[in-house]
Amino acid sequence: MDAELHCDIYSQKLTSDEFGIIQTYIQDKCGIRLPLTKKDMVEGRLRKRLKALHLSTYGEYIALVFNSADPGAEREQMNLIDTITTNKTDFFREPNHFEFLTERLLPQLEKNGLGTERTLNVWSSACSTGEEPYTLAMVLAEHFGLKGNFRVYASDISYSVLERAVKAVYTTEKVSDIPDQFKKKYMLRSKDSASGLVRIKPELRQKVSFGRLNLMNESYNLPVEMNVVFCRNVIIYFNHQTQYEIIGKICSNMVRGGYLFLGHSESVHGMELPLNTVAPTVFFRI
Ligand SMILES: C[S@@+](CC[C@H](N)C(=O)[O-])C[C@H]1O[C@@H](n2cnc3c(N)ncnc32)[C@H](O)[C@@H]1O
Structure with missing residues (x-):
């Protein structure tokens, strides 16, 4: 039976109409553009959901996700x-x-x-599985010490990446780019040395707070105004207008004199924003 289901799923195709429904939903909800060139990627990724839910067609999946009467619809979204x-x-x-x-x-x-008499507040606004905010915490701890007066806030739209970020467990391969002196100070090896896993030390984990935040939200309700914001490798997925609106909202959650970092292939070109460039993809909030 399982083998039959398996074959069925692999022979299924996402129709253009079905792709259109997913495309519109993802664009409206997360801001992410899904041009037609991404159809195969979407089909492949959704196939995993079909398998997990024991569904045999993309049509059934869409009916489940967008059926407001189904109590499981919201979770599946x-x-x-x-x-x-x-x-x-x-x-x-x-x-x-x-x-x-x-x-x-x-x-x-x-x-x-800042970092001494006053709290230095740093935000990783699309933090994925935690590597960016923990890198920030390590760099800040190197400068100010673990008892330094700083806090890293980290958010993402995806619950599953946030769960992994909070656990702070990584493979030794994943941490191979971290300089040795940082690894020694801020990471713990698993008791089971064969596991090949390491974990961020509790003293560093305590410097980072995670929460879910969709950058498409009208307002962000952050607990504090940020001194430094990392918003890297996320706006690249959005259209120009959405990028403009999101960076505008980020600016209103920053102190004047704060700094914004974008990913290397991202820019604020053609956007009227209270930002001055200080280095490539680094901006000063005026
Ligand atoms: C490619 S990762 C970048 C991670 C990290 N900033 C870096 O540069 O390595 C993009 C992250 O953006 C998140 N994301 C996508 N759309 C988002 C949205 N509307 N609001 C918040 N996070 C979003 C994704 O879940 C993903 O974890």
Whole structure:
């Protein structure tokens, strides 16, 4: 029976109409554009949901997701978002941002009392599985010490990546780019050395708070105004207008004199925003 179901799913195709329904939902809900070139990718990723739910057609899946009378619909909408979003990330990804922080920004912020007398608040706004916020926490802890007056806030739209981020368990392969002195200070090896797993130390984990936030929300209701924001490798999936609106909302959640970091292939070109460029993809909030 299982083998039959397996064959069935693999012979199924997502029709253009079905793709259109998913495309519109994802664009409206998460801001993510899904051009026709992504149809095969969407089909492949949704196949996993069909299998998990023992469904045999994409039509059945769409009926379930968008049937407001079905109590499971809302949960499956979350799974759909988790399935479609791209979560690729790494520790110390785009390392020149962390060099800029260490060499130029942190000494200057410290001169203004941030990280010492006043709390330095840093936000990783599309944090995926946690590598970006934990890298930030390591860099800040290196500068100010683990008892330094800083806090890292981290958010993402996807519950499944947030769950993994909170656990803070990574493979040794995943942490291979982290400099040894950081690994020694901020990571713990699993008791079972054969597991090949490491975990971020509790003292560093305590410096990072995670929460779910959809950047498409009208307002973000953050607990504090941010001094530094990392919004990297997420707006690339949005259209120009959505990018503009999201960066605008991020700016209104930053202190004047704060810093915004975008991914290396992202820009604010052609957008009227209260930002001045200070380095490639690094902006000062005026
Ligand atoms: C490619 S990862 C980037 C992770 C990290 N910032 C980095 O640069 O390595 C993009 C992340 O954006 C999240 N994302 C996509 N749409 C979002 C939205 N509307 N609101 C918040 N997060 C979103 C995805 O779930 C994913 O974890």
